[in-house]
Amino acid sequence: xxxxxxxxxxxxxxxxxxxxxxxxxxxxxxxxxxxxxxxxxxxxxxxxxxxxxxxxxxxxxxxxxxxxxxxxxxxxxxxxxxxxxxxxxxxxxxxxxxxxxxxxxxxxxxxxxxxxxxxxxxxxxxxxxxxxxxxxxxxxxxxxxxxxxxxxxxxxxxxxxxxxxxxxxxxxxxxxxxxxxxxxxxxxxxxxxxxxxxxxxxxxxxxxxxxxxxxxxxxxxxxxxxxxxxxxxxxxxxxxxxxxxxxxxxxxxxxxxxxxxxxxxxxxxxxxxxxxxxxxxxxxxxxxxxxxxxxxxxxxxxxxxxx
Numbered sequence: 001x002x003x004x005x006x007x008x009x010x011x012x013x014x015x016x017x018x019x020x021x022x023x024x025x026x027x028x029x030x031x032x033x034x035x036x037x038x039x040x041x042x043x044x045x046x047x048x049x050x051x052x053x054x055x056x057x058x059x060x061x062x063x064x065x066x067x068x069x070x071x072x073x074x075x076x077x078x079x080x081x082x083x084x085x086x087x088x089x090x091x092x093x094x095x096x097x098x099x100x101x102x103x104x105x106x107x108x109x110x111x112x113x114x115x116x117x118x119x120x121x122x123x124x125x126x127x128x129x130x131x132x133x134x135x136x137x138x139x140x141x142x143x144x145x146x147x148x149x150x151x152x153x154x155x156x157x158x159x160x161x162x163x164x165x166x167x168x169x170x171x172x173x174x175x176x177x178x179x180x181x182x183x184x185x186x187x188x189x190x191x192x193x194x195x196x197x198x199x200x201x202x203x204x205x206x207x208x209x210x211x212x213x214x215x216x217x218x219x220x221x222x223x224x225x226x227x228x229x230x231x232x233x234x235x236x237x238x239x240x241x242x243x244x245x246x247x248x249x250x251x252x253x254x255x256x257x258x259x260x261x262x263x264x265x266x267x268x269x270x271x272x273x274x275x276x277x278x279x280x281x282x283x284x285x286x287x288x289x290x291x292x293x294x295x296x297x298x299x300x301x302x303x304x305x306x307x
Contacts, residue, residue, distance in 0.1 A: 001026050001148070001199050001296040003221065003260075005288045006042035010227045010241070010263045011064050013038065017290055019064045020263060022223065023048045024146055024201060026128060032056045033144055033203050039068035040075050046291050051079060055123065057130065058089035059205030060141035061096060070100045077108040084111040088123065088132070090140035091116060117142050128198075133216050135207035138240045143205050145216040148198030148306070151176075159191045199296050199306045202256070206263060208237070209246045217254035219306070221296065223288070224250060226261035229268065230277045244274045248281035257305050260288040 002025040007018035019036020023043065030052040032039070043050045050072065058066045066089070076085065087097055097114045117132040119142075131145040154174045164170070164186070169179050176188045200220035204213050207225050224247035228236045236243045242250075244261050251259040259282055261274065268274060271287040278285035300306050 003201060003223075003294040003296065004046050004048055005260070005262065005290060005292045005294075006039050006046060006048075007034075007036050008262045008264055008288045008290055009064075010265045011062075012266050014266050016269075017264065017266070018042050019068065021068065022203060022262075023053075025052075026146075026148075026199075027126065028052060029054050029126065031125075031130065031146070034059055034065045034205075035068040035072060036064050037067040037071075040072045042290065046293070050076065051081060053085065054083070055086045055088065055125070055130075057117075057132075057142075057144055058087070058093060059144065059203070060090055060137055060139055061092055062139070062206065065206070066096065069097070070103055073100065073108060073112065074106050076110065077106060081108075081110045084113055087112060087114045088117050089114075090142060092140070093117075131216060133212045135205055135210050135212060136240060137206045137208070141205055141207060143207065143213055143216065144203045145220065146199070146201040148200070150196030150198035152195050153193035155191050155193050162186060162190070164191075197306050199300075200257075201296070204242070204247075204250075206241060208240050209242055209250050213250050214254040217250065217256045220254070220256050221258050221260070221294065221299075222247075222251050222254065222256040223260045223262055225263045226274065226278070226287075227263050227265050229274045244278040244285075245281055248278040248285050251282045251285070256282075257284065257299075257303075259285045260294070261285065262288040264288075 004023040006021035009017035018038045020034040021039035022033040024031040094114050119134045121132045123130040132142045135143045173188045202217040202220040202222050204224040225242045226244040226247045227241035228243045230245040275287045
């Protein structure tokens with residue numbers, strides 16, 4: 001499980017920062033959150049296999065978050081993709097993709113399925129779900145919460161105490177099935193402990209600080225809009241974005257594991273002060289840089305998170 005920052009700027013690209021895009025690499029699948037201009041080149045630079053992208057989530061329909069889609073769709077076609085691609089986004093996403101597919105003359109050779117996001121919608125995948133939650137940005141906009149779906153802990157010592165031999169009965173109990181052994185029915189609750197937590201990653205998209213983000217960011221690696229430094233609080237309010245310290249307060253209130261600040265205004269060439277401001281509120285704050293990779297499996301091993 002890796003999070004790869006493909007682009008971290010706000011609105012206008014710079015020599016150091018590309019338009020927004022985040023790749024979640026889970027098992028053999030890649031989820032793409034936002035697809036700004038240049039994202040496909042960033043995928044190549046980051047050595048993320050774009051052919052493994054199964055789902056693309058567009059948080060809102062401002063150009064810096066979706067203008068990379070036409071090029072990505074065409075590149076997948078040129079690469080002889082056959083697997084279907086699913087695209088999710090707010091109201092208007094169906095028409096937007098339809099227009100994109102009519103640009104120029106090229107054939108994809110694969111199916112593109114488009115679905116509109118709704119508040120609270122859960123997109124189920126292989127061992128995970130992505131929950132869409134509404135945020136405040138002046139147009140229909142969503143945050144996204146990835147959750148690895150893990151079962152309950154199997155308490156082998158309790159199964160052994162009941163005399164159950166290792167093998168098929170263990171597997172059935174782990175799946176939550178009751179079994180018959182030794183002349184009696186054994187319920188899975190007798191040998192199962194607490195729910196395993198699994199990886200959690202939450203992305204605010206472009207937004208003002210909202211309670212919905214707090215609700216979905218508990219114990220998560222939180223990626224939050226941080227367009228402005230603390231000194232530009234009024235500008236953040238008027239433009240419906242967040243400051244680095246507002247993002248840090250969200251992380252602290254939610255009980256997030258770690259905070260990555262993204263969507264950085266091009267005015268900030270040096271982000272050291274921004275990171276320092278955030279760390280005064282939430283010590284595990286970091287400014288995201290393009291092509292930064294965050295290995296959640298290593299964090300799980302080193303810090304005991306998401307067990």
